[in-house]
Amino acid sequence: MQFITARERNKLLAACRRGDRRGQEMLYRKSFPFLLPLVQRYLRDRAEAVSVLNQAMLKIFQSLPDYREQERLEGWMATIVRRTVLNFIRDEGRARRRFHPEAYPAPTSVANTGLENLAAEDILKLLETLPDYLRVVFSLYVFDDYSHPEIARELDITAVASRWRLAKARELLRDAYLSTHEINQQRS
């Protein structure tokens, strides 16, 4: 992910450090398409995701003097965004919700062949079907490559609970895909 050239980056960073509002707007607009999906992996609602992303961007603007030039700007910004999202989830208590088994269908064995060829928008739609406490664990494990102990530390849960939630999220994603696929086949 690279949304800006090195030359542009230096100009934008200098402008943002001066507090230039136009420079800040340019950096915001350039990074927005890359950073919003990162937030949407965790938060279902777009308006909520944009609100949290704006909070993260505010932190980024305030922390620009601490940014070291040898660091990748994209990675640095993504880290701040991820930390902000996780803090938001932790503060809201969304990762602590209890699971109610009767609310979900029994897991069924589904072939993975269809899941492999999904577009990003479809993946996000499937992720939206998951409850928050499962989606967070799934996103951290699959997209951000966290281990179970790391997830447990982040969300203040046990590693066993993290494993259980990941397995549950996989089952639900397969079910959601299957039901969507069947509906599409019937339509066609």
Next chain:
Amino acid sequence: MSPKDHKHPEWERKWRDTMTDHQSAPATEEDWLSMSALLEGGAAAPPETPPQAGPAGGTTWNFLPWLLPVVVTVSLATAYWLYPREATPTIGEELAADRWATEDAEDGTLLLSDEASGRQQAPQAVSDDRGQSAGGSRQRSGMNPASGARATASSGPSPDAPPETQRTSPQDAAGKTPPPRETRPAENRKAGGEAEGETVPRAANGPPEPTPPERVSRPRRRIPRWMPQIARDFDPDAIWKRKIERQIAKLRVEPQRQPKADNGLYPRVRVRY
């Protein structure tokens, strides 16, 4: 491929690759408006930049209005508690002063008894300023039997030696003796109170009464206000003495039963602690 990849099924790896390159729609005007509102209200100006006009500039020192009174109050309180107090002695200081005075009076008694054995120079210097000795006044007035007895004991053995013969000049006494003892506060109180009651016959046109020396009070020890009373009156020597006396009183000496073959090496008694 990371070492954890074997844990991920194929479709999850595909999802990760897909999502890595994914871009959402660009930011709308509404998104930027909410962001700019945050920037204006949230002081997004970096701290290294010079202070900006508007709300972003003054946020660094926002804590001053409440921090300044707190610092001033704490400093004043600290100075108040740590500054040594000099006015209005407390009961503890009065007691300490009385104790010093008692010790001084005992010292004076000892000196007076020395006087009886022939070394009378020092106490005579005390009595010269008022024209008569304090011990004599006590004896006459009878207001303080203890001190009067002490004075009697001190001056009693020399009735045949008239005081006039033993007097030395004040200058000589001042040169030979330590500073006059009436400068001590408690003794001043006693001697002064008794001196007021007596009538001293004086000639009407006589030489002017010599002015008594100014009272020089012993400089008060500068005791910090925060020091508790128990620490002020703490006397480790007395505590030790009491403790040792208690221990000695507890000792029990018991005779030991002597063995049949007494070679003289066994102790006769046993001391139980």
